[in-house]
Amino acid sequence: GESVGLHLPTLSVQEGDNSIINCAYSNSASDYFIWYKQESGKGPQFIIDIRSNMDKRQGQRVTVLLNKTVKHLSLQIAATQPGDSAVYFCAENENQGGKLIFGQGTELSVKP
Amino acid sequence: GAGVSQSPSNKVTEKGKDVELRCDPISGHTALYWYRQSLGQGLEFLIYFQGNSAPDKSGLPSDRFSAERTGGSVSTLTIQRTQQEDSAVYLCASSLGGGWNTEAFFGQGTRLTVV
Numbered sequence: 001g002e003s004v005g006l007h008l009p010t011l012s013v014q015e016g017d018n019s020i021i022n023c024a025y026s027n028s029a030s031d032y033f034i035w036y037k038q039e040s041g042k043g044p045q046f047i048i049d050i051r052s053n054m055d056k057r058q059g060q061r062v063t064v065l066l067n068k069t070v071k072h073l074s075l076q077i078a079a080t081q082p083g084d085s086a087v088y089f090c091a092e093n094e095n096q097g098g099k100l101i102f103g104q105g106t107e108l109s110v111k112p
Numbered sequence: 113g114a115g116v117s118q119s120p121s122n123k124v125t126e127k128g129k130d131v132e133l134r135c136d137p138i139s140g141h142t143a144l145y146w147y148r149q150s151l152g153q154g155l156e157f158l159i160y161f162q163g164n165s166a167p168d169k170s171g172l173p174s175d176r177f178s179a180e181r182t183g184g185s186v187s188t189l190t191i192q193r194t195q196q197e198d199s200a201v202y203l204c205a206s207s208l209g210g211g212w213n214t215e216a217f218f219g220q221g222t223r224l225t226v227v
Contacts, residue, residue: 008152034215043116043203043218044155089154091216099160099168100145100205100216105153 023090135204143209
């Protein structure tokens with residue numbers, strides 16, 4: 001089956017700093033993107049989404065940037081807190097209703 | 113229920129046995145997904161149901177894996193003749209489906225251990 005990458009990359013940040021997590025997607029036809037947060041022992045939780053007709057969307061402490069030219073997505077977390085420690089996944093969707101394909105996760109570790 | 117419910121939460125089975133994993137999606141959600149997550153790795157797509165359409169089975173790793181969704185609600189993932197490499201967390205998600213409403217809500221998963 002379709003799979004995500006192995007050996008999750010890690011990002012370590014100091015509490016209070018900003019975090020930037022990156023994701024490269026493969027399907028130029030994807031038109032909807034989502035970031036998920038997965039804490040240990042739990043299922044992924046929705047953080048923020050963005051449609052392909054946008055290049056930036058902001059939520060509470062989080063911002064998603066989309067660069068369709070280079071097929072790149074990023075998640076910015078402002079004033080990172082210990083509770084933000086988790087694995088973060090991007091997901092892409094094609095044709096407004098197709099299956100969600102998850103990208104490689106990144107493990108975020110926040111140092112107090 | 114309020115969220116996606118999966119059962120059992122943990123399952124230990126002997127190699128060669130068949131197992132069934134159950135998913136109760138959020139009421140009204142027409143789309144249902146199954147994913148597999150091995151320890152420390154990402155989510156591997158298995159199968160996707162959308163309404164009455166034929167399911168997208170392109171992610172099933174072998175013919176030992178099958179899934180059905182009865183009445184457009186509850187789904188069962190069946191693994192026949194389990195192997196040790198089947199050990200993983202199996203996650204189910206549901207979404208309203210269609211249009212832009214494809215935010216998927218995940219269950220807690222079923223941790224399958226094949227010994």
